[in-house]
Amino acid sequence: MADAYVHGYHRRENERLQDQAGALVELLHSDTAYPSGSTVLEVGCGVGAQTVTLAQRSPAARFTSIDISASSLAEAKQRIDAAGITNVELRQADIFSLPFDAGSFDHVFVCFVLEHLSRPLEALSILKGMLRPGGTITVIEGDHGSAYFHPQSPAADAAIQTLVELQRRTGGDALIGRQLYPLLVEAGFDAVQVSPRMVYVDSSRPDLVDGFTRKTFTAMVEGVRDSTISAGLISAEMFDAGIRDLHRTAEGDGVFCYTFFKGVATRS
Numbered sequence: 001m002a003d004a005y006v007h008g009y010h011r012r013e014n015e016r017l018q019d020q021a022g023a024l025v026e027l028l029h030s031d032t033a034y035p036s037g038s039t040v041l042e043v044g045c046g047v048g049a050q051t052v053t054l055a056q057r058s059p060a061a062r063f064t065s066i067d068i069s070a071s072s073l074a075e076a077k078q079r080i081d082a083a084g085i086t087n088v089e090l091r092q093a094d095i096f097s098l099p100f101d102a103g104s105f106d107h108v109f110v111c112f113v114l115e116h117l118s119r120p121l122e123a124l125s126i127l128k129g130m131l132r133p134g135g136t137i138t139v140i141e142g143d144h145g146s147a148y149f150h151p152q153s154p155a156a157d158a159a160i161q162t163l164v165e166l167q168r169r170t171g172g173d174a175l176i177g178r179q180l181y182p183l184l185v186e187a188g189f190d191a192v193q194v195s196p197r198m199v200y201v202d203s204s205r206p207d208l209v210d211g212f213t214r215k216t217f218t219a220m221v222e223g224v225r226d227s228t229i230s231a232g233l234i235s236a237e238m239f240d241a242g243i244r245d246l247h248r249t250a251e252g253d254g255v256f257c258y259t260f261f262k263g264v265a266t267r268s
């Protein structure tokens with residue numbers, strides 16, 4: 001049984017994932033490339049936001065991209081076909097019951113998925129089993145505790161905290177980025193290396209102001225408005241003030257910072 005997915009599967013969320021991928025490609029993917037002929041299992045590919053980048057950057061590798069959501073996979077297929085990509089096979093599958101033989105992949109790639117799972121350690125152990133000896137795993141996760149900004153805003157902090165709490169109640173963990181190193185070590189991987197990838201946004205970087213501060217982070221918090229208010233986690237007034245203040249950080253004198261964490265490790 002899949003864990004509930006806190007962001008839902010609506011069009012706006014899918015567009016958010018696309019904007020997120022566009023703005024962050026270099027920061028997150030510049031050091032990921034897979035050799036010719038290698039096999040890569042992409043887990044939780046969603047609408048294919050990372051898949052297109054991965055496949056274009058490693059055109060001679062063969063990707064198998066899985067997700068539990070049929071509707072997301074249908075969008076991923078459109079996106080991949082539109083980009084003329086031919087080295088990706090999409091399959092509907094659950095991380096916790098994968099239809100592949102043990103040791104059948106050279107590499108595993110996971111991005112923004114562990115944060116939604118109630119058993120991330122078990123997921124990593126399963127994914128380790130999918131790798132041949134010497135194969136690698138790459139995991140990228142955010143950490144909402146890493147968001148800070150100017151001007152400061154207790155209302156914005158409170159709105160973000162409700163997203164963290166909502167995700168916790170649905171079995172996920174929005175603070176998982178900082179845990180990648182211990183999780184990968186505990187799952188039995190070797191040569192674990194985690195690097196923080198900080199997004200720093202001020203008005204001299206208008207693409208990031210729009211693509212990250214507004215359309216990625218603020219849109220993500222805004223997306224839980226109804227659920228967080230109906231769960232009684234915050235008043236509508238406080239939440240809306242928090243969202244206004246997050247938009248305020250995208251103005252000329254505003255600054256926004258957020259850190260992603262990228263872990264790479266090996267199966268011995």
Ligand SMILES: C[S@@+](CC[C@H](N)C(=O)[O-])C[C@H]1O[C@@H](n2cnc3c(N)ncnc32)[C@H](O)[C@@H]1O
Pocket residue numbers: 002003005017021043044045046047048049050066067068069072093094095096110111112113116
């Ligand atoms: C935030 S999205 C990330 C999508 C994509 N990796 C990206 O970075 O744009 C998380 C994805 O994980 C998928 N997912 C959640 N639980 C899963 C499970 N147990 N098995 C497979 N996919 C799962 C969801 O359906 C969703 O598409």
